[in-house]
Amino acid sequence: MSPADLAVDSGRCLIDLGEPGAARHQIAHGVSLLPTARDKTRAVFLTYEAESLLRQGEIDQSAATAHQALDLACGIGASRCITQIRNLAPGFRKHTRVQGVEQFLGALPSADAAA
Template sequence: MPSQLRRSTARAHQLITEGERLLPTARDKTKGVFLAYRAARYLDQKQPETAAAAATQSLLMARRIGGPRCVSLVNDLLPRFKPYARADGVPKILQLAAAGRSTGSDGGRVHVPGIPVQAITFRASFEAVV
Protein backbone atom coordinates (compact mmCIF):
# COMPACT_ATOMS: atom_id res chain seq x y z
CA MET A 1 0.00 0.00 0.00
CA PRO A 2 1.51 3.38 -0.94
CA SER A 3 2.47 5.53 2.04
CA GLN A 4 0.08 8.36 1.13
CA LEU A 5 -2.87 5.96 1.01
CA ARG A 6 -1.76 4.42 4.31
CA ARG A 7 -1.70 7.87 5.94
CA SER A 8 -5.13 8.72 4.50
CA THR A 9 -6.58 5.45 5.74
CA ALA A 10 -5.06 5.91 9.19
CA ARG A 11 -6.49 9.44 9.36
CA ALA A 12 -9.93 8.21 8.27
CA HIS A 13 -9.92 5.55 10.99
CA GLN A 14 -8.85 8.15 13.54
CA LEU A 15 -11.73 10.46 12.54
CA ILE A 16 -14.26 7.63 12.67
CA THR A 17 -13.08 6.65 16.15
CA GLU A 18 -13.29 10.27 17.32
CA GLY A 19 -16.80 10.53 15.87
CA GLU A 20 -17.89 7.36 17.66
CA ARG A 21 -16.71 8.78 20.97
CA LEU A 22 -18.80 11.90 20.40
CA LEU A 23 -22.03 9.97 19.85
CA PRO A 24 -24.45 10.36 22.76
CA THR A 25 -25.60 7.34 24.76
CA ALA A 26 -28.86 7.44 22.84
CA ARG A 27 -26.84 6.36 19.79
CA ASP A 28 -25.41 3.19 21.38
CA LYS A 29 -27.00 1.04 18.68
CA THR A 30 -25.04 3.02 16.09
CA LYS A 31 -21.87 2.53 18.13
CA GLY A 32 -22.54 -1.19 18.31
CA VAL A 33 -22.97 -1.43 14.54
CA PHE A 34 -19.76 0.56 13.99
CA LEU A 35 -17.91 -1.78 16.35
CA ALA A 36 -19.17 -4.83 14.45
CA TYR A 37 -18.03 -3.27 11.17
CA ARG A 38 -14.68 -2.49 12.75
CA ALA A 39 -14.35 -6.13 13.86
CA ALA A 40 -14.97 -7.24 10.28
CA ARG A 41 -12.32 -4.83 9.01
CA TYR A 42 -9.79 -6.15 11.53
CA LEU A 43 -10.55 -9.71 10.44
CA ASP A 44 -9.97 -8.61 6.82
CA GLN A 45 -6.57 -7.34 7.97
CA LYS A 46 -5.85 -10.62 9.78
CA GLN A 47 -5.86 -8.96 13.22
CA PRO A 48 -8.02 -11.41 15.19
CA GLU A 49 -7.18 -10.07 18.66
CA THR A 50 -8.30 -6.55 17.80
CA ALA A 51 -11.31 -7.93 15.92
CA ALA A 52 -12.32 -10.03 18.92
CA ALA A 53 -12.13 -7.00 21.22
CA ALA A 54 -14.35 -4.92 18.92
CA ALA A 55 -16.82 -7.78 18.42
CA THR A 56 -17.00 -8.44 22.16
CA GLN A 57 -17.66 -4.77 22.87
CA SER A 58 -20.34 -4.68 20.16
CA LEU A 59 -22.06 -7.82 21.42
CA LEU A 60 -22.06 -6.71 25.05
CA MET A 61 -23.46 -3.33 24.08
CA ALA A 62 -26.11 -4.97 21.89
CA ARG A 63 -27.24 -7.21 24.71
CA ARG A 64 -27.35 -4.33 27.16
CA ILE A 65 -29.48 -2.11 24.94
CA GLY A 66 -31.42 -4.72 23.00
CA GLY A 67 -29.73 -4.24 19.62
CA PRO A 68 -30.59 -7.28 17.49
CA ARG A 69 -28.84 -5.92 14.40
CA CYS A 70 -25.53 -5.73 16.28
CA VAL A 71 -26.00 -9.27 17.57
CA SER A 72 -26.70 -10.45 14.04
CA LEU A 73 -23.65 -8.65 12.62
CA VAL A 74 -21.37 -10.20 15.24
CA ASN A 75 -22.92 -13.64 14.80
CA ASP A 76 -22.24 -13.39 11.07
CA LEU A 77 -18.54 -12.85 11.88
CA LEU A 78 -18.18 -15.91 14.11
CA PRO A 79 -17.15 -18.38 11.37
CA ARG A 80 -14.33 -16.00 10.45
CA PHE A 81 -12.96 -16.20 14.01
CA LYS A 82 -12.70 -20.00 14.04
CA PRO A 83 -9.29 -20.19 12.30
CA TYR A 84 -7.98 -17.95 15.09
CA ALA A 85 -9.40 -20.00 17.97
CA ARG A 86 -6.18 -19.62 20.00
CA ALA A 87 -5.71 -15.88 19.48
CA ASP A 88 -6.24 -13.63 22.50
CA GLY A 89 -9.89 -12.73 22.95
CA VAL A 90 -11.25 -15.11 20.33
CA PRO A 91 -12.32 -17.89 22.73
CA LYS A 92 -14.09 -15.22 24.79
CA ILE A 93 -16.17 -13.87 21.86
CA LEU A 94 -17.01 -17.39 20.68
CA GLN A 95 -18.11 -18.37 24.19
CA LEU A 96 -20.04 -15.14 24.69
CA ALA A 97 -21.89 -15.60 21.42
CA ALA A 98 -22.69 -19.23 22.23
CA ALA A 99 -23.95 -18.23 25.68
CA GLY A 100 -26.32 -15.74 24.10
CA ARG A 101 -28.10 -18.50 22.26
CA SER A 102 -29.38 -19.94 25.52
CA THR A 103 -30.57 -18.42 28.74
CA GLY A 104 -29.52 -19.29 32.21
CA SER A 105 -31.82 -20.15 35.06
CA ASP A 106 -31.44 -16.76 36.74
CA GLY A 107 -33.85 -14.57 34.83
CA GLY A 108 -32.23 -14.57 31.41
CA ARG A 109 -28.69 -14.10 32.60
CA VAL A 110 -25.91 -16.28 31.33
CA HIS A 111 -22.54 -16.87 32.90
CA VAL A 112 -19.36 -16.57 30.87
CA PRO A 113 -16.05 -16.91 32.69
CA GLY A 114 -14.20 -13.62 32.82
CA ILE A 115 -17.23 -11.46 32.00
CA PRO A 116 -19.40 -9.96 34.74
CA VAL A 117 -22.94 -11.32 34.71
CA GLN A 118 -24.33 -7.77 34.59
CA ALA A 119 -22.50 -7.17 31.32
CA ILE A 120 -24.16 -10.02 29.50
CA THR A 121 -27.73 -9.72 30.66
CA PHE A 122 -29.78 -9.66 27.55
CA ARG A 123 -33.38 -9.13 26.70
CA ALA A 124 -35.47 -11.79 25.13
CA SER A 125 -38.26 -10.42 23.02
CA PHE A 126 -41.54 -12.18 22.65
CA GLU A 127 -44.23 -11.65 20.07
CA ALA A 128 -47.83 -11.91 21.06
CA VAL A 129 -49.66 -14.40 18.89
CA VAL A 130 -53.18 -13.24 18.18
Protein backbone atom coordinates (compact mmCIF):
# COMPACT_ATOMS: atom_id res chain seq x y z
CA MET A 1 0.00 0.00 0.00
CA SER A 2 1.40 3.37 -1.01
CA PRO A 3 1.53 6.40 1.30
CA ALA A 4 -1.22 7.99 -0.84
CA ASP A 5 -3.50 4.99 -0.35
CA LEU A 6 -2.79 4.89 3.37
CA ALA A 7 -3.58 8.59 3.82
CA VAL A 8 -6.85 8.34 1.90
CA ASP A 9 -7.91 5.13 3.62
CA SER A 10 -7.30 6.85 6.96
CA GLY A 11 -9.40 9.77 5.74
CA ARG A 12 -12.17 7.44 4.64
CA CYS A 13 -12.22 5.87 8.11
CA LEU A 14 -12.41 9.33 9.66
CA ILE A 15 -15.47 10.11 7.51
CA ASP A 16 -17.13 6.95 8.83
CA LEU A 17 -16.25 8.03 12.37
CA GLY A 18 -17.91 11.41 11.86
CA GLU A 19 -14.68 13.41 11.67
CA PRO A 20 -15.01 15.10 8.25
CA GLY A 21 -12.49 17.88 8.95
CA ALA A 22 -9.65 15.51 9.82
CA ALA A 23 -10.76 13.25 6.98
CA ARG A 24 -10.49 16.06 4.47
CA HIS A 25 -6.90 16.77 5.41
CA GLN A 26 -5.89 13.11 5.14
CA ILE A 27 -7.63 12.68 1.79
CA ALA A 28 -6.20 15.89 0.32
CA HIS A 29 -2.75 14.77 1.40
CA GLY A 30 -3.26 11.38 -0.24
CA VAL A 31 -4.47 12.98 -3.48
CA SER A 32 -1.40 15.20 -3.56
CA LEU A 33 0.85 12.13 -3.37
CA LEU A 34 -0.70 10.34 -6.36
CA PRO A 35 1.21 10.17 -9.64
CA THR A 36 -0.77 11.12 -12.77
CA ALA A 37 -0.72 7.49 -13.88
CA ARG A 38 -3.28 6.78 -11.17
CA ASP A 39 -6.10 9.01 -12.44
CA LYS A 40 -8.79 6.44 -11.68
CA THR A 41 -7.64 6.33 -8.08
CA ARG A 42 -7.45 10.14 -8.07
CA ALA A 43 -11.13 10.30 -9.14
CA VAL A 44 -12.10 7.99 -6.27
CA PHE A 45 -10.04 9.97 -3.78
CA LEU A 46 -11.54 13.25 -4.96
CA THR A 47 -14.98 11.73 -4.48
CA TYR A 48 -14.08 10.92 -0.88
CA GLU A 49 -12.87 14.47 -0.43
CA ALA A 50 -16.12 15.84 -1.88
CA GLU A 51 -18.10 13.67 0.53
CA SER A 52 -16.07 14.95 3.46
CA LEU A 53 -16.60 18.56 2.37
CA LEU A 54 -20.32 17.95 1.92
CA ARG A 55 -20.57 16.57 5.46
CA GLN A 56 -18.74 19.65 6.76
CA GLY A 57 -21.22 21.94 5.05
CA GLU A 58 -18.65 23.23 2.56
CA ILE A 59 -21.18 22.82 -0.23
CA ASP A 60 -19.57 25.00 -2.91
CA GLN A 61 -16.14 23.44 -2.46
CA SER A 62 -17.68 19.97 -2.33
CA ALA A 63 -19.54 20.57 -5.60
CA ALA A 64 -16.35 21.79 -7.27
CA THR A 65 -14.41 18.77 -6.05
CA ALA A 66 -17.18 16.35 -7.07
CA HIS A 67 -17.32 17.98 -10.50
CA GLN A 68 -13.54 17.62 -10.84
CA ALA A 69 -13.82 13.93 -9.92
CA LEU A 70 -16.66 13.49 -12.42
CA ASP A 71 -14.70 15.13 -15.23
CA LEU A 72 -11.71 12.93 -14.50
CA ALA A 73 -13.79 9.75 -14.28
CA CYS A 74 -15.64 10.57 -17.51
CA GLY A 75 -12.37 11.31 -19.27
CA ILE A 76 -11.06 7.83 -18.55
CA GLY A 77 -14.41 6.03 -18.81
CA ALA A 78 -14.37 4.85 -15.18
CA SER A 79 -17.99 3.77 -14.77
CA ARG A 80 -17.69 2.63 -11.15
CA CYS A 81 -16.18 5.99 -10.22
CA ILE A 82 -19.02 7.77 -12.00
CA THR A 83 -21.53 5.72 -10.02
CA GLN A 84 -19.74 6.56 -6.79
CA ILE A 85 -19.81 10.27 -7.66
CA ARG A 86 -23.47 10.06 -8.68
CA ASN A 87 -24.25 8.70 -5.20
CA LEU A 88 -23.30 12.10 -3.77
CA ALA A 89 -26.08 13.85 -5.72
CA PRO A 90 -28.86 13.49 -3.11
CA GLY A 91 -26.75 15.46 -0.64
CA PHE A 92 -26.60 18.38 -3.07
CA ARG A 93 -30.26 18.50 -4.10
CA LYS A 94 -31.30 20.78 -1.24
CA HIS A 95 -28.45 23.20 -2.04
CA THR A 96 -29.19 24.08 -5.66
CA ARG A 97 -28.72 27.79 -4.97
CA VAL A 98 -25.14 27.30 -3.79
CA GLN A 99 -22.47 28.14 -6.36
CA GLY A 100 -21.44 25.14 -8.44
CA VAL A 101 -24.17 22.77 -7.33
CA GLU A 102 -26.43 23.15 -10.36
CA GLN A 103 -23.42 22.79 -12.67
CA PHE A 104 -22.39 19.58 -10.95
CA LEU A 105 -25.90 18.12 -10.93
CA GLY A 106 -26.36 19.20 -14.55
CA ALA A 107 -23.21 17.34 -15.58
CA LEU A 108 -24.41 14.01 -14.18
CA PRO A 109 -26.73 13.03 -17.09
CA SER A 110 -23.92 13.42 -19.63
CA ALA A 111 -21.69 11.22 -17.47
CA ASP A 112 -23.78 8.22 -18.52
CA ALA A 113 -22.55 8.60 -22.08
CA ALA A 114 -18.92 8.56 -20.91
CA ALA A 115 -19.31 5.43 -18.83
